[in-house]
Amino acid sequence: MSTASQAHDYEKLLREAGVRITRPRRTILRILSEGGDHPDALEIFRRASAIDPSISLSTVYRTMRLLEDKGAIHRHAFANGPSRFEQADSDHHDHLIDMDTGAVIEFRSDRIEALQDEIARELGYEIVFHRLELYGRKRRG
Amino acid sequence: MSTASQAHDYEKLLREAGVRITRPRRTILRILSEGGDHPDALEIFRRASAIDPSISLSTVYRTMRLLEDKGAIHRHAFANGPSRFEQADSDHHDHLIDMDTGAVIEFRSDRIEALQDEIARELGYEIVFHRLELYGRKRRG
DNA sequence: ATGCCTGCAAATTATTTGCATCCCT
DNA sequence: AGGGATGCAAATAATTTGCAGGCAT
Numbered sequence: 106m107s108t109a110s111q112a113h114d115y116e117k118l119l120r121e122a123g124v125r126i127t128r129p130r131r132t133i134l135r136i137l138s139e140g141g142d143h144p145d146a147l148e149i150f151r152r153a154s155a156i157d158p159s160i161s162l163s164t165v166y167r168t169m170r171l172l173e174d175k176g177a178i179h180r181h182a183f184a185n186g187p188s189r190f191e192q193a194d195s196d197h198h199d200h201l202i203d204m205d206t207g208a209v210i211e212f213r214s215d216r217i218e219a220l221q222d223e224i225a226r227e228l229g230y231e232i233v234f235h236r237l238e239l240y241g242r243k244r245r246g
Numbered sequence: 247m248s249t250a251s252q253a254h255d256y257e258k259l260l261r262e263a264g265v266r267i268t269r270p271r272r273t274i275l276r277i278l279s280e281g282g283d284h285p286d287a288l289e290i291f292r293r294a295s296a297i298d299p300s301i302s303l304s305t306v307y308r309t310m311r312l313l314e315d316k317g318a319i320h321r322h323a324f325a326n327g328p329s330r331f332e333q334a335d336s337d338h339h340d341h342l343i344d345m346d347t348g349a350v351i352e353f354r355s356d357r358i359e360a361l362q363d364e365i366a367r368e369l370g371y372e373i374v375f376h377r378l379e380l381y382g383r384k385r386r387g
Numbered sequence: 388a389t390g391c392c393t394g395c396a397a398a399t400t401a402t403t404t405g406c407a408t409c410c411c412t
Numbered sequence: 413a414g415g416g417a418t419g420c421a422a423a424t425a426a427t428t429t430g431c432a433g434g435c436a437t
Contacts, residue, residue, distance in 0.1 A: 125411050127417060146402080161419045166402060182323055184377070187401055201366060204374055212365055220358050221380055225342060228353065230382040233345055236325070237378045239362055241371040266436055268392060287427080302394045307427060328426060 115177050115192075122175055129164045132157050137172075143181060143189040143209050183209075183238065199237040256318050256333075263316055270305045273298050278313075284322060284330040284350050324350075324379065340378040 115134050116126050124130075136144075136152045144152070150165045169190055172178040181189045183202055189209075197218075198211040217237065225232045256275050257267050265271075277285075277293045285293070291306045310331055313319040322330045324343060330350075338359075339352040358378065366373045 125416065127411065129418070159419080163403080163420080164418060167404095167417080170403095182325065184323060201369060201371060203371070210369060210371075212369065214361060214365055217358055217361050217365075220355055220361070221378075224353055224355055224358075225380050225382050226385070228342055228351055229385055230342060230344070230351075230380070231385050232380050232382040235378070235380045237362075237376070239366050239371070239373050239376045241366050241373040244367070244370055244372050266391060268436070270393070300394080304395080304428080305393060308392085308429095311428095 115172075119175060119177065124171065124175065128157060129153070129160045130168055132160060133165060133168050133172075137178060137190070137192045143191045145187040145189045147187065149190070181236075184240065199239075201239040201241060204240050204242055256313075260316060260318070265312065265316065269298060270294070270301045271309055273301060274306060274309050274313075278319060278331070278333045284332045286328040286330045288328065290331070322377075325381065340380075342380040342382060345381050345383055 115138075116131070119130075120126055132153045133149060135156070136149055140152075146162070146165050146169060149169070150160070150162045153160045153165060169178065169180070169188075173180050173190075177193055178190045179193050181191070181200070183189060183200075196213070198213040199217075201210040201212060202208070203210065221235055221237075222232060256279075257272065260271075261267055273294045274290060276297070277290055281293075287303070287306050287310060290310070291301070291303045294301045294306060310319065310321070310329075314321050314331075318334055319331045320334050322332070322341070324330060324341075337354070339354040340358075342351040342353060343349070344351065362376055362378075363373060
């Protein structure tokens with residue numbers, strides 16, 4: 106359970122990577138560091154607009170791509186829907202999507218991670234990244 | 247290793263489900279039963295056009311949706327790309343995608359399956375379906 | 388015959404891009 | 413100043429849908 110806390114200083118990291126920190130980028134970075142959820146581009150745009158009405162959706166998309174390239178965020182393509190993003194600072198985890206509410210629950214299993222590596226190795230491959238999503242419903246009590 | 251073999255008689259199953267077996271549907275069914283790969287709608291449309299030039303892309307999309315609803319095929323949304331389909335007759339398996347060639351390798355691990363159920367249960371959920379995709383590269387030998 | 392299906396074109400949704408202008412560094 | 417970044421609108425890509433006519437049952 107990582108306490109959201111000190112809005113990771115991506116600004117510094119990005120700046121060092123030669124990325125200009127502009128107003129829209131700062132706004133988007135702030136939004137990403139705040140919510141612990143997985144918003145899509147449109148939702149990020151909405152939240153950003155509330156802070157800076159002049160921001161454009163194109164810039165949101167462009168920024169998400171930039172941040173993804175720099176490794177600052179992860180892009181998720183959950184079943185039937187637009188890409189959803191989350192900051193990359195936290196440890197690796199997988200997702201369980203509540204099919205009724207759309208809520209995303211994060212979890213991690215070292216055993217599953219290890220098994221995946223094992224399987225890939227047996228097939229002669231090296232994993233670069235993976236996607237594990239469980240889609241389910243709350244168990245009736 | 248399922249020998250492709252006897253083009254599963256989806257026609258009968260669908261007919262019994264009250265679905266009309268039309269020419270385009272028969273063509274698409276045939277294509278799905280042939281290739282053991284994971285074509286997207288456009289690719290299916292191309293193959294279908296070679297057999298019946300009058301078929302339309304809309305019908306391919308409509309048919310894929312119908313077959314998905316009837317449980318005859320599975321829809322996969324691999325990283326950044328259109329949906330890709332595969333017939334549902336074979337046993338459940340997950341996918342390893344070769345990032346260099348785009349090739350899709352199928353595999354199955356009962357241990358991973360079991361671990362997923364366990365994790366979901368601990369979180370108070372019941373899995374309806376899941377997605378596990380490994381993206382990797384051939385190990386330099 | 389009757390109503391589900393189809394092809395075609397137009398509409399949607401998600402995302403990208405061209406271009407003139409703006410503003411970080 | 414200088415060039416990357418932005419907003420806006422137009423362009424793409426993937427998929428869906430309205431409608432008039434066609435075909436399976």
